[in-house]
Amino acid sequence: MALPFKTFLKEAPFLCSSDAHQNIGIATIIGKDSKHWKKVDIFNGVVGQRAFSGRVADDEDSIYIEAFYSADATVLYLVLHGVQNEVTLSRLFVDEKLKGKSFFEKLADAETRDLSLVHFIFLISHVVFVLEQGRYFDLSHIKSLMNVNTLRQSMLIDVVKLLEPIPNISPDWVANGRLAVPKLCFLFPNKCMRTDLSISKKREIAAKLERAWESQIQTDLRAARIAEIQSSREKDQLAVFRDNVNGNPLCVATPPRIDARDPIVDITNKFFTNRITENNEHNDNDTVDYIRNTMRNVIRQYAKYPNFYLFPSLKEFVEVTSVLYDFVVHDSSNDEVRLRILAPELANALTLEVTHWEQAVALYRKTCFSRGGLFSKAEHEEELAKAIQSLSTAVTEQALPQAIEDVTSACTAFWQEHQRCEAVSMTGQLCRFGTHNGRIKHDSNFRAYSTCNCGARQTMRLDPFSLKKANYDFYQQFSCCSALEAFPFPTFQPLDNVKTAIEETYASPRPTLTSIVKESPPGSPSKVLDTADLSQSLDGDLSNDFEEDEIGGFDRFIDDDKLKEMFDDEPASRRPNRIRQKSDPEDESPTGSTTYLDTYDSKLKLERPSKVPYKTLVQHYKDQFIDYLPHSKAPAGLLPGFPSWALTCVGQSNRYSHSSGLRASHFKRGSNFLLPLTVHVDVNPAEWDEDMRRLNSRAEYSGRRYRKPMIQNAYDTESDGHEKVKFFVGLEYECTRGHRFMIEKPGFALAFDRRAIEKDEAAKLIASDTPILMPCPCKHSVGTSAQLMRLHIVTPKAPVVACVDLKVQPDSNADASEYYYPHTEPLELYSNRYYVIRFPYVYVGPDGPFRPPKCDKLSGRLHKDWLKIVQRRVSAEVLAKPNSGRR
Structure with missing residues (x-):
C-alpha cells in the first residue's frame, strides 16, 4: 500500500530492504482531480493494484504526497494531493489551526504548502505528469510552474549548502541541487470527440489535438522560461518538455464515460468496442500504457538524456531526501520567500507596519x-x-x-x-556557485568554441580559471595535433631531480607531444614521422570537416609554371608512406659543419613526458620561473613553466591549394583563403641556381633565371641579384561561438574575390599594425568579439627562411615597449612547409591578466613588420640523402 511520503522515508529501509542498493527512477503525477478521472486511479492502473487511496485522516494534513515503490519496475511513484482537491478546499474553513485568519490568508497558507511540495517534487523527480481535466489548456499551470521555478532559483544556494556536508552523495546532485531537470508530460481527456465516430476517425482527431495542444504548451513554457526545447541552458530551466528520445510529451486519453446514456445503447457500444479493440491496436491513447512506456524508456535509455544527472539507489535516495524534505517543506525560514513569490499583495499588506x-x-x-x-x-x-x-x-x-x-x-x-565565490575566470567571469570547497570545481557557466593548434578540429571549452588550462591543457586533448611536428618553445626545467610519483608533463591530462625528443641510448634507432605521412593523415581529418556549402572554388592566382616550380613536391607515388628509422650516426646529432636547414627541423620532434609536473614546479621553484606569458617586462633569463604558444608544421607546402582554400570547418564563406605574398630576395645568383637545382629535380627546375620584376612595394624591389619567391600568409580570427575568418586588411574580414583582390594586399597587411580583437562579421553574433588566434604561413620550395618576430599588445592603452612574444629570437620557418602559429587564448603578464573589454570594438595590436625573408644555403649533407630536409 502507498504511504504518506514522510512515513515512507521512515519505513522504506524495512519494507524495501532487498532493493536498498537498486537504482530507481521517480515518477510523479500532479494536477486536478475530477469525480470520474483521478490521479490515484491512473497510477493504480500503472502499478497493477489499488495501492493509492487518496484518503487521509481528519487530524492529518490534506496537502501531502503519497508514495509507492514498485519493485518490478524499479520506479518510485508519487501522487501529489494538492490545494485543488475538494477535501482540501472544504477543510480550509473548519481547520482549528487557521482560526482568526481571513479567507485570503487561509487560501495563501494552503497554496504556500502546495507550492513547497511541488518545488520538492521537481527536485527529486525524473518525470512529472500533469493531469488536465478540461478541453482547453489551463494557463494556471503556467503560473504555478513559474512560481515553482522562481522559488527553486531563490533557494538553490541554500539547497546546495544543505547537501554538501552529506557523505557519499553524488557531486552532480550537490552541484545542481536536484536529481534531474525533469521531463514534463501532460495528460488530456478526449472529451471533445463524439462517441459515435469510428476508431480510425477518433485516432485522427486525437493526433490533431495532440499537435495543437503541444504547440500551445510549448509556446507558453518557452515564453515563461520554464522549459526550452534543445536549449544549451536546459540546466537553468525548471523542466524539459520535449526531447528526441522519448517522443511525444503529451497524451490524449479516454477517461471513464461521464455522460448519462441509454443502458441498451451503452451495452451495445461496449460489445462492439470490445470486439473491435481485440483485433486492433487500442492502446495508442491509453494513459496507463503511455506512462509505463515513458518510464521504461527513461530507465533503459537514461544515457541519452543529458538532463538526468543521477539515478540514485533506494538507500541513497531515502537518506538524502529525508534531509531535503524537512528543509524544503517544513523549514519556516523559507515562508517569507514563498509568500512573496505566491502572493506579493498579501505580503505587502502584512509588512505595512x-x-x-x-x-x-x-x-x-x-x-x-x-x-x-x-x-x-x-x-x-x-x-x-x-x-x-x-x-x-x-x-x-x-x-x-x-x-x-x-x-x-x-x-x-x-x-x-549568500556569498558568491570570489574566483574570477581568465576571461573575467565570476564563478556561478556560492562559497564552496574543493569538491565542486569553479564554473562561470560560460562556454566557448575553440579550435586546436593545427586548425583541424573544434570543440566546446569550459571557461578556464587558470592560465595553464586556458593556453596549454585544452589543446592537449586533440589527437589531430599530437602526431604533427611542433616547435619546442623553451620552458623552465629544474637542474636538480625532484622525486615525484606523478609521471606526466606539467600535470596535464595528456603527455606533451610537441617538444624535443629525449636522447636515445647509443646504437638504438630513433623513430620520427615522415612529413608525407603526416600530410596524408591530416588531409583525411580535414576532409571530414570540409563544408561544401561554405567554401567555393577559384582559379589559380599565379601561372601554373611558377606554381609548379615553387610549391610542387615529388609525385604522390614517390612519397614514402612509412615510419623511417635513423641508423646513420650522422643523423643522430648535427655536427658543427652543418647549416641551418639540416638542424632546424630536428627540433620539430615528439618528446617523452617530463618527470616534473607543473604543481611541483610551483611548489619548489616558484621564484625560478615566471607564471605568466613571456613578456618584455619579465625578469631576464626566467622562462615560463609551460608553453602558451604553439608552432605546428601541418605538412608540405602543397597541402594548401589557392583554388579551393583551407579545407576546415566553421569558416565564414569566402574567408578561408590565404593571401599571396610575393617577395624579392637579395641573393647570390650562382648559389641560388645551385641550391634550386639541388632542392628540385632536373625536370622541375629548368635552371633559367626569373625575369626581373617591376617595383611595387617594399617587398617588391628591383636590383641585380634579386629573385622572386611566393609565400601565402593568413591571420585567422575566431570568436567564442566558433566562427572563423581570415582578414585582408586590419579590421576587415576577407571576402575572397579573385578579380578584385590586390596582389600586394599581404604586404600591406604585414606593414600595418593588426588588431588582436575585432567585431565578428557574422550577422548572428552582434556584440561578439573575435580574437586573433592563428597565423598561417606557407613557404615555397626555395633556399629561403621566413623569420617571424611576433610582438603582441592585447591592451590598446599599453605602452609600446610592453608586449608579449613567443620566443626571444625570431622563429625561423623552413622552406616547402605549411606552418600554423597558434596565439594564446588569454594573456597574463607581470601586472596580471588582460581581460577583453565588454564591447565589440577594435582592441590591441600585433606589431607591424613581423615577417622577414632571407636566403639560406642548402647543405650538402641534407641533399646527400633522398629524404633530407623532412622529419
Whole structure:
C-alpha cells in the first residue's frame, strides 16, 4: 500500500530492504482531480493494484504526497494531493489551526504548502505528469510552474549548502541541487470527440489535438522560461518538455464515460468496442500504457538524456531526501520567500507596519534574489550603501545611527549565507556557485568554441580559471595535433631531480607531444614521422570537416609554371608512406659543419613526458620561473613553466591549394583563403641556381633565371641579384561561438574575390599594425568579439627562411615597449612547409591578466613588420640523402 511520503522515508529501509542498493527512477503525477478521472486511479492502473487511496485522516494534513515503490519496475511513484482537491478546499474553513485568519490568508497558507511540495517534487523527480481535466489548456499551470521555478532559483544556494556536508552523495546532485531537470508530460481527456465516430476517425482527431495542444504548451513554457526545447541552458530551466528520445510529451486519453446514456445503447457500444479493440491496436491513447512506456524508456535509455544527472539507489535516495524534505517543506525560514513569490499583495499588506530599517533589508534581499541569490563582496557593499541611503530619507537623525547599525548587521549576516565565490575566470567571469570547497570545481557557466593548434578540429571549452588550462591543457586533448611536428618553445626545467610519483608533463591530462625528443641510448634507432605521412593523415581529418556549402572554388592566382616550380613536391607515388628509422650516426646529432636547414627541423620532434609536473614546479621553484606569458617586462633569463604558444608544421607546402582554400570547418564563406605574398630576395645568383637545382629535380627546375620584376612595394624591389619567391600568409580570427575568418586588411574580414583582390594586399597587411580583437562579421553574433588566434604561413620550395618576430599588445592603452612574444629570437620557418602559429587564448603578464573589454570594438595590436625573408644555403649533407630536409 502507498504511504504518506514522510512515513515512507521512515519505513522504506524495512519494507524495501532487498532493493536498498537498486537504482530507481521517480515518477510523479500532479494536477486536478475530477469525480470520474483521478490521479490515484491512473497510477493504480500503472502499478497493477489499488495501492493509492487518496484518503487521509481528519487530524492529518490534506496537502501531502503519497508514495509507492514498485519493485518490478524499479520506479518510485508519487501522487501529489494538492490545494485543488475538494477535501482540501472544504477543510480550509473548519481547520482549528487557521482560526482568526481571513479567507485570503487561509487560501495563501494552503497554496504556500502546495507550492513547497511541488518545488520538492521537481527536485527529486525524473518525470512529472500533469493531469488536465478540461478541453482547453489551463494557463494556471503556467503560473504555478513559474512560481515553482522562481522559488527553486531563490533557494538553490541554500539547497546546495544543505547537501554538501552529506557523505557519499553524488557531486552532480550537490552541484545542481536536484536529481534531474525533469521531463514534463501532460495528460488530456478526449472529451471533445463524439462517441459515435469510428476508431480510425477518433485516432485522427486525437493526433490533431495532440499537435495543437503541444504547440500551445510549448509556446507558453518557452515564453515563461520554464522549459526550452534543445536549449544549451536546459540546466537553468525548471523542466524539459520535449526531447528526441522519448517522443511525444503529451497524451490524449479516454477517461471513464461521464455522460448519462441509454443502458441498451451503452451495452451495445461496449460489445462492439470490445470486439473491435481485440483485433486492433487500442492502446495508442491509453494513459496507463503511455506512462509505463515513458518510464521504461527513461530507465533503459537514461544515457541519452543529458538532463538526468543521477539515478540514485533506494538507500541513497531515502537518506538524502529525508534531509531535503524537512528543509524544503517544513523549514519556516523559507515562508517569507514563498509568500512573496505566491502572493506579493498579501505580503505587502502584512509588512505595512514593519520598521524602516526592515524595509531597507527587504530591498537588499530582493536585489540579491533578482541576481540569482548570490552577492560578491563588491555587490554586497554596493547594495548595502543603497539600503543605508534609503534610511536617511525616512529615519530621524536621532534614530539613524541605530538603524544603520541594524541594517548593516542584518545585511552582512544575510550576505554571509549568500556569498558568491570570489574566483574570477581568465576571461573575467565570476564563478556561478556560492562559497564552496574543493569538491565542486569553479564554473562561470560560460562556454566557448575553440579550435586546436593545427586548425583541424573544434570543440566546446569550459571557461578556464587558470592560465595553464586556458593556453596549454585544452589543446592537449586533440589527437589531430599530437602526431604533427611542433616547435619546442623553451620552458623552465629544474637542474636538480625532484622525486615525484606523478609521471606526466606539467600535470596535464595528456603527455606533451610537441617538444624535443629525449636522447636515445647509443646504437638504438630513433623513430620520427615522415612529413608525407603526416600530410596524408591530416588531409583525411580535414576532409571530414570540409563544408561544401561554405567554401567555393577559384582559379589559380599565379601561372601554373611558377606554381609548379615553387610549391610542387615529388609525385604522390614517390612519397614514402612509412615510419623511417635513423641508423646513420650522422643523423643522430648535427655536427658543427652543418647549416641551418639540416638542424632546424630536428627540433620539430615528439618528446617523452617530463618527470616534473607543473604543481611541483610551483611548489619548489616558484621564484625560478615566471607564471605568466613571456613578456618584455619579465625578469631576464626566467622562462615560463609551460608553453602558451604553439608552432605546428601541418605538412608540405602543397597541402594548401589557392583554388579551393583551407579545407576546415566553421569558416565564414569566402574567408578561408590565404593571401599571396610575393617577395624579392637579395641573393647570390650562382648559389641560388645551385641550391634550386639541388632542392628540385632536373625536370622541375629548368635552371633559367626569373625575369626581373617591376617595383611595387617594399617587398617588391628591383636590383641585380634579386629573385622572386611566393609565400601565402593568413591571420585567422575566431570568436567564442566558433566562427572563423581570415582578414585582408586590419579590421576587415576577407571576402575572397579573385578579380578584385590586390596582389600586394599581404604586404600591406604585414606593414600595418593588426588588431588582436575585432567585431565578428557574422550577422548572428552582434556584440561578439573575435580574437586573433592563428597565423598561417606557407613557404615555397626555395633556399629561403621566413623569420617571424611576433610582438603582441592585447591592451590598446599599453605602452609600446610592453608586449608579449613567443620566443626571444625570431622563429625561423623552413622552406616547402605549411606552418600554423597558434596565439594564446588569454594573456597574463607581470601586472596580471588582460581581460577583453565588454564591447565589440577594435582592441590591441600585433606589431607591424613581423615577417622577414632571407636566403639560406642548402647543405650538402641534407641533399646527400633522398629524404633530407623532412622529419
